[in-house]
Amino acid sequence: MGxxxxxxxxxxxxxPWKQKDSVPFTDLFxxxxxxxxxxxxxxxxxxDMEDKLGGEFVxxxxxxxxxxxxxxxxxxxxxxxxxxxxxxxYLEINAVIEDIVKRxxxxxxxxxxxxxxxxxxxxxxxxxVMDDAVGNKAYNLSRIVNLPQAKVPPGFVVTIGxxxxxxxxxxxxxxxxxxxKDGFRDEHSLESVSQQCRxxxxxxxxxxxxxxxxxxxxxxxxxxxxxDCYFSVRSSAVGEDGELSFAGLHESYLNVPFRELLSxxxxxxxxxxxxxxxxxxxxxxxxxxxxAMAVLYQLMVPSRVAGVAYTLDPNNPQxxxxxxxxxxxxxxxxxxxxxxxxxxxxxxRSPHTILDQRTGSKERMVAPFETGPxxxxxxxxxDTPSLKPEEAAEVVETALILERYFKRPLDIEWSxxxxxxxxxxxxxxLGLSGTRGxxxxxxxxxxxxxxxxxxxxxxxxxRGIGAGQVWVADDIQDLxxxxxxxxxxxxxxxxxxAKALPRASAVITDMGSPISHMATVARxxxxxxxxxxxxxxxxxxxxxxxxxxxxxxxxxxGRINELLHYQLLEKAPFEATFEFRLLRRALKHxxxxxxxxxxxxxxxxxxxxxxHDVLRFIHEKSVRTxxxxxxxxxxxxxxxxxxxxxxxxLNLILIDIGGGLAKDVGKSEWVLPEQIASRPMKALWRGxxxxxxxxxDPIAVDFQGLMSSVTRTQASQISGQVMTGLNLAVLGADYLxxxxxxxxxxxxxxxxxxPQQENNNIYFRFFGGxxxxxxxxxxxxxxxxxxxxxxxxxxxxxELVLARATNLTVEQVYNYMxxxxxxxxxxxxxxxxLIDDSTVAVYFEKFVNENNLDNSxxxx
Amino acid sequence: xxxxxxxxxxxDEPIVGDRLxxxxxxxxxxxxxxxxxxxxxxxxxxxxxxxxxxDLKMEGVDGMGFLEKVKEKGPNTEVIVITxxxxxxxxxxxxxxxxxxxxxxxFRISEIRDVVKKAKRRVRKSRAKVSG
Numbered sequence: 001m002g003x004x005x006x007x008x009x010x011x012x013x014x015x016p017w018k019q020k021d022s023v024p025f026t027d028l029f030x031x032x033x034x035x036x037x038x039x040x041x042x043x044x045x046x047x048d049m050e051d052k053l054g055g056e057f058v059x060x061x062x063x064x065x066x067x068x069x070x071x072x073x074x075x076x077x078x079x080x081x082x083x084x085x086x087x088x089x090y091l092e093i094n095a096v097i098e099d100i101v102k103r104x105x106x107x108x109x110x111x112x113x114x115x116x117x118x119x120x121x122x123x124x125x126x127x128x129v130m131d132d133a134v135g136n137k138a139y140n141l142s143r144i145v146n147l148p149q150a151k152v153p154p155g156f157v158v159t160i161g162x163x164x165x166x167x168x169x170x171x172x173x174x175x176x177x178x179x180x181k182d183g184f185r186d187e188h189s190l191e192s193v194s195q196q197c198r199x200x201x202x203x204x205x206x207x208x209x210x211x212x213x214x215x216x217x218x219x220x221x222x223x224x225x226x227x228d229c230y231f232s233v234r235s236s237a238v239g240e241d242g243e244l245s246f247a248g249l250h251e252s253y254l255n256v257p258f259r260e261l262l263s264x265x266x267x268x269x270x271x272x273x274x275x276x277x278x279x280x281x282x283x284x285x286x287x288x289x290x291x292a293m294a295v296l297y298q299l300m301v302p303s304r305v306a307g308v309a310y311t312l313d314p315n316n317p318q319x320x321x322x323x324x325x326x327x328x329x330x331x332x333x334x335x336x337x338x339x340x341x342x343x344x345x346x347x348x349r350s351p352h353t354i355l356d357q358r359t360g361s362k363e364r365m366v367a368p369f370e371t372g373p374x375x376x377x378x379x380x381x382x383d384t385p386s387l388k389p390e391e392a393a394e395v396v397e398t399a400l401i402l403e404r405y406f407k408r409p410l411d412i413e414w415s416x417x418x419x420x421x422x423x424x425x426x427x428x429x430l431g432l433s434g435t436r437g438x439x440x441x442x443x444x445x446x447x448x449x450x451x452x453x454x455x456x457x458x459x460x461x462x463r464g465i466g467a468g469q470v471w472v473a474d475d476i477q478d479l480x481x482x483x484x485x486x487x488x489x490x491x492x493x494x495x496x497x498a499k500a501l502p503r504a505s506a507v508i509t510d511m512g513s514p515i516s517h518m519a520t521v522a523r524x525x526x527x528x529x530x531x532x533x534x535x536x537x538x539x540x541x542x543x544x545x546x547x548x549x550x551x552x553x554x555x556x557x558g559r560i561n562e563l564l565h566y567q568l569l570e571k572a573p574f575e576a577t578f579e580f581r582l583l584r585r586a587l588k589h590x591x592x593x594x595x596x597x598x599x600x601x602x603x604x605x606x607x608x609x610x611x612h613d614v615l616r617f618i619h620e621k622s623v624r625t626x627x628x629x630x631x632x633x634x635x636x637x638x639x640x641x642x643x644x645x646x647x648x649x650l651n652l653i654l655i656d657i658g659g660g661l662a663k664d665v666g667k668s669e670w671v672l673p674e675q676i677a678s679r680p681m682k683a684l685w686r687g688x689x690x691x692x693x694x695x696x697d698p699i700a701v702d703f704q705g706l707m708s709s710v711t712r713t714q715a716s717q718i719s720g721q722v723m724t725g726l727n728l729a730v731l732g733a734d735y736l737x738x739x740x741x742x743x744x745x746x747x748x749x750x751x752x753x754x755p756q757q758e759n760n761n762i763y764f765r766f767f768g769g770x771x772x773x774x775x776x777x778x779x780x781x782x783x784x785x786x787x788x789x790x791x792x793x794x795x796x797x798x799e800l801v802l803a804r805a806t807n808l809t810v811e812q813v814y815n816y817m818x819x820x821x822x823x824x825x826x827x828x829x830x831x832x833x834l835i836d837d838s839t840v841a842v843y844f845e846k847f848v849n850e851n852n853l854d855n856s857x858x859x860x
Numbered sequence: 861x862x863x864x865x866x867x868x869x870x871x872d873e874p875i876v877g878d879r880l881x882x883x884x885x886x887x888x889x890x891x892x893x894x895x896x897x898x899x900x901x902x903x904x905x906x907x908x909x910x911x912x913x914x915d916l917k918m919e920g921v922d923g924m925g926f927l928e929k930v931k932e933k934g935p936n937t938e939v940i941v942i943t944x945x946x947x948x949x950x951x952x953x954x955x956x957x958x959x960x961x962x963x964x965x966x967f968r969i970s971e972i973r974d975v976v977k978k979a980k981r982r983v984r985k986s987r988a989k990v991s992g
Contacts, residue, residue, distance in 0.1 A: 052966060057966045057968055058875065062965075063965060553970065577879070579875045
């Protein structure tokens with residue numbers, strides 16, 4: 001405890017109204033209860049907003065601002081109650097909340113929110129809807145970085161924050177604004193305006209801090225060998241490569257050696273004002289005042305062959321054909337059209353056979369890592385096709401994965417390196433003329449010819465259209481060979497399905513809800529998803545080709561290319577509308593949960609980055625406060641706590657926050673298990689008492705396990721962490737928070753049943769143990785496998801078990817709690833038994849079989 | 861006679877028309893979208909629509925007034941009211957003034973398509989009566 005805190009604490013204690021004893025226990029419970037209820041209400045609002053990302057709903061800005069306001073209000077009230085029960089221990093949470101509120105309001109007002117202190121972002125750091133800060137080119141690449149099937153060369157972006165710093169440092173804002181304002185009156189003056197602006201930029205200096213940041217970021221990518229390292233330095237202007245391509249109007253440099261990284265930055269910035277760029281804007285009446293340029297740096301790959309792929313033929317978009325143009329070395333010749341290249345027409349259908357191929361006479365090439373001019377292609381390679389059929393097929397396969405994600409026909413730059421690795425270098429929407437507006441009469445007529453296997457069954461969780469072969473997954477092992485582009489079909493919307501989602505072209509489940517974790521991940525990867533159809537697994541057969549229309553909620557037998565094309569050529573996907581973008585931007589500060597492990601060092605008020613983090617933090621710390629207030633069992637009992645009379649050696653103290661115990665308990669210190677009224681606790685208790693649960697047989701401890709146990713005891717005593725043996729259950733009629741310290745294991749179960757299904761959730765945490773780390777990790781693996789199998793979302797790592805199940809029916813809560821009861825007993829001394837990795841599988845089978853988990857999931 | 865059912869959408873939030881238009885066009889309706897009541901009223905005076913979808917409370921726009929105007933102009937026009945301020949009072953008032961159905965924002969696209977479909981059946985019936 002710091003000196004300041006000590007003084008503050010002492011001063012607070014001088015104020016009689018703040019003294020702990022003056023806060024009666026019952027008051028504490030009332031506040032605690034309010035926190036729990038508000039927590040549920042806020043989570044429900046967040047889930048409601050996430051559901052809107054699926055595209056099935058029409059909502060307006062008012063919906064967004066109203067909901068954000070509601071969550072804000074809840075958080076402020078919760079923070080007040082939280083500080084009430086903790087004697088103002090966490091006052092800094094208020095500032096954290098206001099800081100998030102401020103960022104949210106900036107988002108909702110359409111301002112660009114760049115992460116604090118970040119002028120430079122690695123591609124992997126760029127979050128959803130940050131295109132305004134990094135430009136479309138870098139943004140599109142950052143989305144691809146997140147797709148497991150495509151590789152992007154490592155790189156970083158100097159955001160438009162860097163551009164602004166550059167202008168500010170050189171006092172150029174006003175000069176350039178005046179020039180542009182003047183120049184945009186007529187087209188003829190644009191040429192001279194362009195020249196003046198570019199000279200101003202090129203004559204400036206990069207602010208020292210920015211120079212350093214660029215060099216540090218680049219050095220990191222070069223892994224300590226900057227002299228061998230070459231970069232591409234590309235423009236990523238706001239608006240460029242979006243719906244308007246600005247193709248070739250801004251500068252990009254390839255094969256840039258480390259020493260030229262800074263001068264290239266200025267050259268790329270200057271090209272924002274190229275005559276072509278200004279004329280392009282002028283012709284489209286785009287105001288010059290929002291001109292802004294981000295700069296994308298990427299490591300050059302040792303490109304052997306490179307080129308461009310179109311996912312549709314722009315002249316015949318109805319055909320099932322992709323186009324590829326390729327040449328030796330870098331893709332420069334192909335992109336600039338400065339020489340003959342090879343062209344391929346390739347089927348969009350797997351296995352992507354070449355339908356037509358023309359081999360150009362490739363006279364010149366730009367080789368990787370060469371700074372000079374292009375060189376001649378050796379005579380034997382000149383007329384050799386630059387792509388083998390299997391390589392062409394791979395390019396198409398990757399291009400189509402990207403198309404599925406962006407829901408647009410794409411123009412992709414790619415490269416194959418010396419080792420045959422395929423790299424995605426750029427992806428932009430392919431401009432197609434004659435796009436359509438609505439489903440034509442022909443399309444509707446055509447659809448009638450295809451049998452509808454499922455018609456208006458279930459709920460759309462993510463809109464869109466996908467097609468592929470049905471792949472039925474009953475178990476997590478079924479996902480191991482899940483093919484690219486298959487349609488994932490499963491009985492439950494289990495969290496483990498998320499692993500296959502990036503590769504799925506659509507998802508259909510029998511059960512589940514659009515606000516399940518699986519649906520959230522489906523929205524993240526933009527996979528058309530229908531849940532709760534009731535009968536998908538019985539109607540759809542493995543291997544059968546289907547087209548999933550998650551717009552009209554129909555699943556057709558067969559592949560309907562016309563429907564897939566309809567989606568690609570649709571005017572604007574719903575994701576592009578202003579409100580969706582706003583929702584995504586707002587949710588960034590609301591929904592993600594980064595505070596996962598309460599034992600981690602960032603589990604502090606200041607560590608909260610989103611509303612969800614704040615909720616989690618308040619919840620966790622509130623519970624702990626209650627537990628700590630009662631750390632002394634006698635004080636707890638004096639204040640109304642009860643002891644549970646039971647055969648299991650638990651020494652459990654129960655605190656009733658309302659409706660948790662039967663009314664007839666009276667003043668007696670002891671209660672019987674039958675007097676527990678809390679629904680989640682009853683279910684848990686039943687599980688603990690079941691024959692497969694608490695095992696009181698002595699376990700044969702092998703020597704190593706025993707020794708380890710002894711050592712740890714001593715270590716724990718030294719560090720003062722000996723568990724007190726106090727076990728505490730905070731009970732409400734529909735709430736349970738159970739902290740158990742049994743031996744050296746610490747278990748926390750938090751379960752609530754609310755007015756709506758969205759409020760029903762369970763959180764399970766288990767850690768500690770008396771044996772060595774590898775045994776404890778094995779036990780964590782075993783518990784994770786069991787919990788994942790039955791439908792929990794796994795959050796923990798290593799020896800820490802963290803699992804969560806949300807949005808459950810009341811019956812599922814009962815079943816899960818019963819199972820957790822059995823699991824607590826089962827896991828008690830498991831670490832001692834798990835002598836090697838093979839025993840994990842043995843005990844997994846044992847538990848699964850004894851509890852019949854194979855045939856029915858409690859989460860069903 | 862043009863057999864297509866005509867739909868007029870009025871909502872000051874452009875997203876509503878933007879998202880509904882392609883959906884309803886896909887279903888074969890002829891759709892016109894307005895974001896201000898003045899032009900919508902002007903258009904309704906020129907042309908009678910089979911179905912009108914309108915928000916009730918918009919900034920500077922009186923949805924209830926628009927509803928009255930529409931019913932006065934074409935008593936057979938089916939009016940579907942959408943609003944973010946879903947309260948029993950506004951719903952009741954809109955029914956008194958002749959609204960056909962009521963949908964609260966945010967709504968599912970499938971939900972409004974179903975309501976429009978039902979309205980279409982009524983329009984067809986009343987058309988048959990007129991011509992029969």
